[in-house]
Structure formats: C-alpha cells, structure tokens
Amino acid sequence: MNKKIMEAVGFKKEIEKVEHGCCPFCNKKIDEEKDFRDSLSRKEFKISGLCQNCQDKIFGNKTRRNK
Ligand SMILES: [Zn+2]
Secondary structure, X not given: OOHHHHHHOOOHHHHHHHHOOEXXXXXXXXXXXXXXXXXXXXXXXXXXXXXXXXXXXXXXXOOOOOO
C-alpha cells in the first residue's frame, strides 16, 4: 500500500483498516495468499489495499482481465 498517497487523499481510516489486513471498502479480512486471482490483483492490493471483489467492482474486469 502506498501510505503517502492514501494519506494525501484523506484515507486515514482506510489506512488503519488496511494495516489490520482488512479491505477499506467492505471490511473483509484479506488473505493475501488466497484472495487474489493473479499477480495484477495482488499488486493492486499493495497499492490500494482493496480485496479482489472490490477491485472488480471499482475497476471492472474488462480492461485488464483475461477470461
Ligand atoms: Zn473489499
């Protein structure tokens, strides 16, 4: 997760959740080993802290997904 960027846009609470291993959007506890579909999703998680489901909701799965 990029703390500086998250803090800069005012996501303090979200940062706390992420630091406890929870998705800042849905509060789901994230298992980094199992919850992600591929390395792209894991990379996104490192940036935003979002779980796979929320990544799908927010980014959609059309642009960077191969079915
Ligand atoms: Zn989520």
